[in-house]
Amino acid sequence: MDDLLERLRAGLPAEALITDPDVTASYGNDMASFCAAGTPAVVVLPRSVEQVQHVMRTATALRVPVVPQGARTGLSGAANASDGCIVLSLTKMDRILEISPVDRIAVVEPGVVNAVLSRAVGEHGLYYPPDPSSWEMCTIGGNIGTASGGLCCVKYGVTAEYVLGLTVVLADGRLLKTGRRTAKGVAGYDLTRLFVGSEGSLGIVVEAVLALRPQPPAQLVLAAEFPSAAAACDAVCAIMERGHTPSLLEIMDRTTVRAVNKLANMGLPETTEALLLAAFDTPDPGADLAAVGTLCEAAGASEVVPADTVAESELLLQARRMSLTALETVKSATMIDDVCVPRSKLGAMIEGTAAIAEKYDLTIGVCAHAGDGNTHPVVCFDHLDPDESRRARESFDEIMALGLELGGTITGEHGVGVLKKEWLARELGPVSLELQRGIKQTFDPLGILNPGKLF
Structure with missing residues (x-):
């Protein structure tokens, strides 16, 4: 320990080092439950x-x-400390280095908060689409590490589609530059994509070149109430099958709606079994919402209410963004799943989750990025009750198994971390797992980068 601190101090200012055990302990874990964490x-x-x-x-x-x-807003334990480790917190590297309206790129350090970047590029008439629900807190480096998504993925895609180039410090301290600043480029293997979603296991991202889009028109939102999740999912399938391109398509089940109302008095309809939110940022969003409203009614919606103003739309989006926070208030702890299935299987996924909740006598709320099939079942439980904690863990595993059975994946945007290591091996299979471990060995032969995560 003394040797470590002496060597670190030789190249770092005093304020960059934290050794107080009470403070270092606070850096021990992210927001995931059931994930082991050590002492840095x-x-x-x-x-x-x-x-x-x-x-x-x-x-x-x-x-x-x-x-x-x-x-540390992650939900899989990917940022959890290991015993005796150096926690490398990149939150102080928070500069936006460049915004180019001509090249439509931003160059940023990893500690830049997502919402800060979004507002900064907005001043130039530009748009950075990836918008996780935690966008007011989460950082671009974390978004890259977990390949995060957000509410607008259905139209604009996920983080990986906006990372053009990276500057990465490798395990031995060498500096690697990947990718480009140009609109096109196919020289060599795509190492940039390799780092996106690697959860800090291959290198430390210290700079990113991000693609931007022109700022779209303000979106308007429609809310549709359904008597069942299956009916809401039928509406989702109809919307996508007819060729509509909503900027947002989200589902909140009854449990989620009630939790949001209890937390923030939002006035959402608690009698509904599923609330579908659809948004368009097209030149004529009213016409698009009317067409989608007709499809919702045909699928069995009991009520369809389009927002008249951007302000009303923002209130509905605020309700969706606070879904996970609201569900955390239902019990003392939550396990937030992140299973993504083909859109055609979305109804089966949500209904299957409800059956699992009944089987284990648990409250499991579901909100979902319905447009891309990414569900977030949230298992609510009392962490002081050993039996309820056991049932929560077992239900979590059954939800992941259900997702794989339906042709899906164990994580659409939250990553693997500690929480889903066993399930990653099941999804990948032995050949893919062997190759991925080989990649890890190439970049980190000593195994010092975020050990115990992913594999």
């Missing part, structure tokens, strides 16, 4: 690429594990 030896908050390189050279020399962190 030290927390480092670098402000420059050179400082990150110094940390990695020191870690390599002493064979000390390094756990990179952003805002």
Whole structure:
């Protein structure tokens, strides 16, 4: 420990090092439940690429594990500390280095908060689409590490589609530049995509070149009430089959709606079994909402209410964004699943989750990015009740198994971390797992980068 601190101090300012055990313990974990976390030896908050390189050279020399962190809003334990590790918190590297309206790119450090970037590029008439529900807190580095998505994925895609290039500090401190600033480029293997979603296991992202879009018109939202989740999912299938391109298509089940109302008095309809939100940012969103409203009524919607103003639309979106927070208030703890299935299987996924909740006598609320089949079943339980905690874990596993049975994946945007290591192996199969471990070995031969995650 003394040798580690002495070497770190040789290349870092005093304020970049935190050694107080009470403070370092607060960096021990992200927001996931049921994920083991260790005690870090030290927390480092670098402000420059050179400082990150110094940390990695020191870690390599002493064979000390390094756990990179952003805002720790993750839900899979990917940012959890391991015993004796260096926690490398990148939140102080929070500069927007460049915004180019001509090239439609932004160059940013990893600690830039998603919402801060969105507002900054908006001042230039530009738009950065990936918008996780935690966008007011989560960082771009964390978004890249987990390949996160958001509410607008159905039209605009996920983080991976907007990362053009990266600057990465490797495990031994070398600096790697991947990708490009150009609109096109296919030179060599796509190492940029390899790092997106790697959860800090291959290198430390210290700079990112991000693609931007022109700012779209303000979107209007429609809310449709359904007597069943199956009917709401039928409406989703009809909307997509008819060729509509909503900027947002989200489902909240009855449990979620009631939790949001209880938390924020939003006045959402508690008698509904499923609330579908559809939005359009087209030149004539009213016409698009009318067409979608007709499809919702044909699918069995009991009421369809289009918002008349952008302000009303924002209230509905606020309700959806606070869904996970609201469900956290139902019981003392939650496990938030992240299973993505083909859109055609969305109804089966939600109904199957309801059956699992009944089987285990648990409250499981479901909100979903319905447009891309990404469901977020939230298992609510009392963490002080051993039996209820056991049932929560078993129900979580059954939900993931159901997703795979329906042709889906164990994670659409939250990542694997600690929580889903076993399930990653099941989804990938032995050949893919062997190759991915080989990639990890190439980039991190000593195994010091975020050990115990993914594999």
